[in-house]
Amino acid sequence: MAKPRLQLRAVRKNYPGVRALDGVEFDARAGEVHALVGENGAGKSTLIKIVAGVVAADEGEILVDGRATAVRSAADARRSGFAFIHQELNLVEYFGAAENVFLGHPVPKRFGLFSRRRLREMTGRVFDTFGVSIPMDRPVRYLAPGQRAMVAIGRAFVHDASIYFMDEPATALTSREKERLFALIHTLREQGNTVVCVTHNLDDVFMIADRVTVLREGKRIGTWPTGEIDKDTLIAKMIGSAAQRAPEPVERTRGAVLLSVNGIAGAGVGPVSFTVRAGEVLGIGGLVGAGRSTLLQMLAGALKVRSGEITFGDRPYRPRTPGCALRKGVTLIPEERRAQGLALGLSVRANTIVSSLERFATAGLMRFSAAARAAEQAGSRARVKTASYRQVVQTLSGGNQQKVMFARALLTAPKVLLLDEPTKGVDIGARGEIYEIIRRLTGEGVGVVLVSSEFDEMLTLSDRLVFLREGRQGRTVANEGLTQHDYLRLCYMGVDDEN
Amino acid sequence: MRTNSGGLDSGPSLDLQRFLKTWGTLLGFVFLVVLFSLLRPDAFAQIRNLRNLVEQVATLAIASAGVGMVMVTGDFDLSVGAVASLSGVILASLLVSGVGIAPAILLTVLAGAAIGAVNGLIIAYAGVSPFIGTLAAMTSYTGLALFITRGTTVFGLPAAFRWIGQGRVGPIPTPVVIMVGVVLATWILLDYTTFGQRLYAIGGNRQAAYLAGINTSRARFFAYVYSGVTASISGIVLTSRLFSAHPQAAAPFMLNAAAAVFLGMTAFRDGQPNAFGTVLGVLIMGVLSNGLNIVGVDTYIQSVLTGAILILAVLLSGLSQRSA
Numbered sequence: 005m006a007k008p009r010l011q012l013r014a015v016r017k018n019y020p021g022v023r024a025l026d027g028v029e030f031d032a033r034a035g036e037v038h039a040l041v042g043e044n045g046a047g048k049s050t051l052i053k054i055v056a057g058v059v060a061a062d063e064g065e066i067l068v069d070g071r072a073t074a075v076r077s078a079a080d081a082r083r084s085g086f087a088f089i090h091q092e093l094n095l096v097e098y099f100g101a102a103e104n105v106f107l108g109h110p111v112p113k114r115f116g117l118f119s120r121r122r123l124r125e126m127t128g129r130v131f132d133t134f135g136v137s138i139p140m141d142r143p144v145r146y147l148a149p150g151q152r153a154m155v156a157i158g159r160a161f162v163h164d165a166s167i168y169f170m171d172e173p174a175t176a177l178t179s180r181e182k183e184r185l186f187a188l189i190h191t192l193r194e195q196g197n198t199v200v201c202v203t204h205n206l207d208d209v210f211m212i213a214d215r216v217t218v219l220r221e222g223k224r225i226g227t228w229p230t231g232e233i234d235k236d237t238l239i240a241k242m243i244g245s246a247a248q249r250a251p252e253p254v255e256r257t258r259g260a261v262l263l264s265v266n267g268i269a270g271a272g273v274g275p276v277s278f279t280v281r282a283g284e285v286l287g288i289g290g291l292v293g294a295g296r297s298t299l300l301q302m303l304a305g306a307l308k309v310r311s312g313e314i315t316f317g318d319r320p321y322r323p324r325t326p327g328c329a330l331r332k333g334v335t336l337i338p339e340e341r342r343a344q345g346l347a348l349g350l351s352v353r354a355n356t357i358v359s360s361l362e363r364f365a366t367a368g369l370m371r372f373s374a375a376a377r378a379a380e381q382a383g384s385r386a387r388v389k390t391a392s393y394r395q396v397v398q399t400l401s402g403g404n405q406q407k408v409m410f411a412r413a414l415l416t417a418p419k420v421l422l423l424d425e426p427t428k429g430v431d432i433g434a435r436g437e438i439y440e441i442i443r444r445l446t447g448e449g450v451g452v453v454l455v456s457s458e459f460d461e462m463l464t465l466s467d468r469l470v471f472l473r474e475g476r477q478g479r480t481v482a483n484e485g486l487t488q489h490d491y492l493r494l495c496y497m498g499v500d501d502e503n
Numbered sequence: 504m505r506t507n508s509g510g511l512d513s514g515p516s517l518d519l520q521r522f523l524k525t526w527g528t529l530l531g532f533v534f535l536v537v538l539f540s541l542l543r544p545d546a547f548a549q550i551r552n553l554r555n556l557v558e559q560v561a562t563l564a565i566a567s568a569g570v571g572m573v574m575v576t577g578d579f580d581l582s583v584g585a586v587a588s589l590s591g592v593i594l595a596s597l598l599v600s601g602v603g604i605a606p607a608i609l610l611t612v613l614a615g616a617a618i619g620a621v622n623g624l625i626i627a628y629a630g631v632s633p634f635i636g637t638l639a640a641m642t643s644y645t646g647l648a649l650f651i652t653r654g655t656t657v658f659g660l661p662a663a664f665r666w667i668g669q670g671r672v673g674p675i676p677t678p679v680v681i682m683v684g685v686v687l688a689t690w691i692l693l694d695y696t697t698f699g700q701r702l703y704a705i706g707g708n709r710q711a712a713y714l715a716g717i718n719t720s721r722a723r724f725f726a727y728v729y730s731g732v733t734a735s736i737s738g739i740v741l742t743s744r745l746f747s748a749h750p751q752a753a754a755p756f757m758l759n760a761a762a763a764v765f766l767g768m769t770a771f772r773d774g775q776p777n778a779f780g781t782v783l784g785v786l787i788m789g790v791l792s793n794g795l796n797i798v799g800v801d802t803y804i805q806s807v808l809t810g811a812i813l814i815l816a817v818l819l820s821g822l823s824q825r826s827a
Contacts, residue, residue, distance in 0.1 A: 306714055330716035344714050347707020349774065358704045359715045361697040368696045396773075412715065 007070070009034045009198045010055075010167055015064030017050055017222075024050040025061070026222040032167070037189060037199045039213035039230075041206065042242055043459065046219040048202050052169055056088055057081045068167075087160030089170045095155060097145040101138045102127035105158040130158050133195075134188045150181025157188060167198040172292065174208055186212050204291045206235050206496065220244050236493070243459075243488040259283045262451040263303070263321070263334075263420050268312030273298045273475040275312055280420060280451040285442065287454045287466030287483070291495050295475040296455040297339055300422045303453065304336035305329035316420075330359055333419035337409045337426060339455075345409050346397050353379045353393040355408050360415045378415060385444075386411035387437045403434025410441055420451045427461060439465065459488045471495060528770035528780070528816060532787050539794035546797045554676065560789035561678035562587075562741045564782055566753070567760040567767075568689040569619075569733030571781040573726045574764050575693065576705040578633040580727065582622060583734040583760050585644035587753035590615050590738030592648045595657035595748035604664055612735050618644065619731020623724035641757065648750035657748040668743025678740045685733055690778035692729070702726060706775065762813055763788060769816050787812075 008031035017025040025047045032038040042048050053059045055066065057075040065072050068084050075081050081088075095104050102124045112122040124140050131138050131154070138151050138158075147155070153173055160168060170189075174182045189199055189212055203209060209216050210230055218225040218241045225241050259282030267275035273295035280286050288296045301307040303314070305323030314321040316332060323329035326336065338344035346355050356379040357364060364375035379393055388407045390400060397405060406426065413421060423442070427435045442465060446452055456462050462469065463486055471478030471494050479494050486494075523530075540548035566583045573580040590611050597607040618640075626636040670677040693699035701722045704712040713719045737756070742748045766787055767780025788809060795805045 304714070325716075325718065326714050327716040327718055336714060338711075338714050343708075343710065345711050347704055347711055350703060350707045354700065354703065354707075358700070358712065358717070361700050365697045368698060370695050370697060370700060372695075416716075 007034075008032065008067075009069060010200075011067040011070070012051070012055075013065050013067065015051070015054060015066075016062045017047075017054065017059070018062055023222050025054075027064070028219065028222070028224050030217060030224065030227075032198045032200050034166075034198055035193055035196050036215065037193050037201060037213045039209040039216040040200060040202045040219065041204075041209060041216060041238070042219035046242075047222045048219055049171075050222075051219070052088070052171060052202060055081065055086060055169065082163060082165075085164065085166040087157075087163065087165030087168050089153065089156050089160065089168065089173055095144045095152060098143045100142065101140045101144055101147070101151075101155045101158070104144055104155050105130060105162055107159065109162055127158065130161055134158070134161075134191055136184060136188060148178075148181060150178065150184060153181075153185055154188065157192075161192075165197075167200070168192060170199065170201045172203055172205075173201065174203065174205060182208075204293075206238060209238070210235065218242055235496070236489075239489055239492045243492065259449055262316065263453075264315040265303075266313045266315075268302060268309050268314060270302050270310040271295075271298050271307050273302070273472070274477075276470070276472065276477045277312075278470045278480060280453055282419075282449045282451050283446050284467040285446055285452040285454050285465050287456075287462045287469040288472060289462060289469045289491065289494060290472040290478070292457055293474075294472040294495075296472055297424050298475075299472065300336060300424050300453065300455055301338075303329070303420075304334060304422055306336065330416055333417070334422065335359070335413045335416045335418035335420070336422040337406075337413055337424065339424035339428065341402075341405055341409055341428075346405060348398040349396060351394050352383070352388065352390050352397055352400070352408055355397050356382060356388075356393070356411045356415060359412050363415075379411070382411040382414045383408070385414055386441055387434075401431070401434075403430040403437075406430050406438065407434065407441075410438065414441075414445075418450060420453065421445060422453045424455045425457065426454070427456070427458070459491050463488065463491060469494070471497070473497070523819075524773065525771060527819060528766065528783060528787075531816065532783060532790065535787065535790050535794065539790065539797065542794075543797050547794055552793070552797075556789050556793045557679050557786075558676045558744075559793070560785050561676070561682040562737045562744070562753070563756060563759055563763065563788070564682045564785040565685045565740065566734050566737035566756045567763040567781050567785055568685050568778065569730030570760040571764045571767065571776040571778065572689060572693065572702065573633075573723075573730045574706075574761070574768075574776045575699075575702045576723050576726055577709065578626065578723060578726065579637060579761070580622065580730045581634065581637040581757050581761075582618075582641040582644060583730060583737075584754045584756035585641040585648070586615060586618050586731055586734035587738035587741060587756055588749070588751055589618070589644045589648040589651075590735035591742035591748040591752055592651050592657065592750055594739055594742055595660060596651060598660050598664060599657060604661065608667075608739055611739055612732060615731045615733075615735020615738075616728050617731070619728040619734070620724070622731065623727035626727065627720045627723035645751065645754075652748070652750045654750065658746075660742075660746055664743055665746060666743075668740050668746075678744065681736065681740060685736060686778055686782050689729075689733075689781075693778055698722065698725065703775065759788065762809075766813060766816055769819075 010032045012028060012030040015025050015028045028047065028051060040048050050059065054061045055075060057077045057080050060076065066075055067073065073084050075084060096107060105127045106123055112119050112126060114122060127140060136154055138154055144152055144155055173185060192199055201213065213230050215227055215229050216233065216238065217227040218238065220242060261279045262282050263280040265276065265278050267277050269275045276299060278286065288299060290296050298307060302309045305326045305328050309322065321332065323332065342348065353376060357375045364371050364378065376393065383393065386407045388411055389404055397408060427438055430438065442452060454462065454465055463483060466483045468480065468482050470480045473495065478497055481494065546552060566587055570580050570583055593614050594607055594611040597610060598604065622637060622640050625631050625640065626633050666677060668678055672680045693702065701717050704715065704717060705719050705722055709719055738753055741753055745752060763784035764776050764781050766784030768774055768776050770780040770783050771777050772780060791809055791812065792805055795808065
């Protein structure tokens with residue numbers, strides 16, 4: 005049996021209130037592609053961060069070729085031969101492929117001057133060994149996502165990396181690009197390198213990995229050669245038997261159809277069809293990158309719908325901007341609350357009323373006392389905890405910031421509420437309160453469309469589930485007695501696949 | 504673990520810090536006034552001089568009001584100086600060719616609005632970056648003003664036109680009255696209308712404002728229109744004060760107006776442009792230039808000091824730590 009190139013021994017990491025890694029053992033061999041899988045919160049990211057020298061482990065050690073190695077910084081990691089290809093590739097957008105590959109590396113000179121031609125030749129040789137060709141005459145910002153990933157890998161390669169860590173490398177790639185990437189991963193393996201690949205996509209695991217390690221709740225569940233385990237078993241390992249429980253049944257009276265979506269497509273997603281009824285939560289199931297946020301943004305008027313039809317009530321609905329959608333009663337709480345949701349430097353009050361300014365104005369003049377009262381009412385309904393509504397939103401906790409987003413949405417009196425990762429980065433207490441708000445809204449007849457990467461959340465909140473897989477429509481099911489196991493299987497299932 | 508704010512954290516030092524953040528720039532202004540008054544009580548601290556000073560800064564204050572409104576959204580308007588100069592040229596040409604004072608002023612303000620609308624179209628709708636867009640626009644407007652006048656100064660304005668820039672309303676100079684009017688209008692627009700709330704929301708986070716349903720392009724467009732209007736009013740007052748129109752008379756406004764708004768961002772409203780802060784910024788620059796003149800500091804050194812004081816104000820207010 006090949007000797008392990010990389011070994012992690014009894015790695016332990018605690019965050020306040022969370023045991024992120026609980027004595028994890030892991031090893032990867034030379035000439036091996038090793039997949040690391042697990043649900044969100046299983047500890048995959050923490051593990052990678054420790055190896056990258058971004059966070060320090062509380063206990064445990066890292067061994068390279070059997071020797072204990074201290075990795076306290078990114079520079080240490082590089083010296084140990086580690087390379088990291090993250091989803092954000094950290095490329096210099098305005099530089100070409102060659103300049104990016106050799107960034108931070110001694111550059112070739114001719115007559116004492118930097119020679120771009122020789123740089124390109126050298127880069128060409130790197131890509132030749134991979135069997136790919138990348139245009140070098142244009143800035144990488146104009147390259148396709150797959151080519152950009154190749155550039156990032158090329159950079160790691162010239163830095164003499166021998167252990168490659170890839171985090172969801174195939175997300176955002178077309179199927180052809182994906183094939184190329186997988187071919188490149190194979191080449192790296194043939195050359196004796198080690199590739200550790202974190203992914204949600206289990207089909208990819210079976211396509212490229214030699215072995216797979218499952219993490220769950222900070223513990224290693226096991227490592228198997230991919231030839232000796234099947235997808236269903238793997239899913240069961242990821243979820244664990246304890247978690248295989250049916251969600252609590254929710255009693256709801258389902259109302260009339262509010263939103264009827266017929267074969268809409270745009271931005272690489274669709275065609276998709278479904279209906280949203282008053283008083284129900286419709287979950288959009290699927291994996292990261294399945295196009296769920298894109299779908300919500302189309303419904304919210306933030307992205308263009310290219311084809312298909314939407315009916316809202318009995319009228320055609322085709323919002324051109326988020327403002328149009330809001331006026332009709334469709335409100336989005338976007339995924340990135342800091343980037344897309346809040347003006348962090350403005351007050352809680354200003355952030356709460358921003359979608360409803362007209363309601364608190366007469367002939368364009370603000371009626372601030374009315375606005376303040378309404379903001380505080382909506383805030384208390386959304387359980388916002390703040391010393392003052394004049395306080396700057398930045399000073400609130402993540403959970404409270406998210407509740408400000410809910411308060412804003414409540415003020416718009418939505419008929420349909422679109423929620424994109426409503427509890428991302430929110431602590432447990434606030435999460436419960438947000439679930440409570442969602443339940444109250446559906447009780448009042450609001451139709452909710454929910455996207456979340458947490459299976460548990462999807463199963464707890466949804467009445468029905470529509471699945472997306474790589475932008476295409478999958479199954480539509482009632483959330484009755486579904487387990488997390490069923491859910492994950494549905495994520496991988498096309499609309500016509502057999503059970 | 505993060506503790507709740509309040510309680511132990513908010514000692515007296517924090518209150519002092521917050522006090523200085525809000526009122527520090529105003530204190531700096533008071534300090535400058537007291538300093539120059541003590542240095543030259545005979546010349547600086549005279550009613551006549553102070554009235555003259557306010558009259559001098561009025562034109563810059565009017566133009567800065569509009570620039571401040573654009574900067575609330577996080578944009579920039581480098582073209583104000585050119586728009587003010589061009590407005591003066593348009594007005595003078597109309598007056599010289601026999602158009603009545605009132606219609607000439609009205610037409611000039613409309614022209615200012617139209618010019619602002621062009622800026623707004625280029626930046627808010629066509630998506631050119633504000634810096635490049637208004638820089639290019641500035642070049643064209645200056646060229647237009649030079650073309651209309653053939654590079655010369657327009658003289659021969661009707662005597663009655665003097666009142667706008669050199670007259671008095673009771674004891675108060677007319678430019679000051681106009682300045683107060685523009686500043687109050689700006690204050691009301693920014694602080695008391697849905698329009699102002701939208702502008703601040705856009706400045707806070709443009710993408711978030713868009714997703715929150717705000718028509719960000721329209722709001723930014725109208726901020727530029729407003730800036731065009733105030734620039735042309737400023738140009739009208741300036742033309743009357745100089746009683747002639749030069750195609751580059753208001754050129755220094757380009758940077759001075761932005762500097763005044765930046766200074767004003769350090770006052771009253773934490774890190775955001777605001778109507779009264781901008782006036783304070785203009786007054787600080789006016790007092791500096793007037794006071795240093797009286798004390799006898801070289802004009803060129805005055806510029807050096809003005810720049811240094813702007814940096815100092817930004818550093819002291821903690822504005823520098825904010826991103827963007």
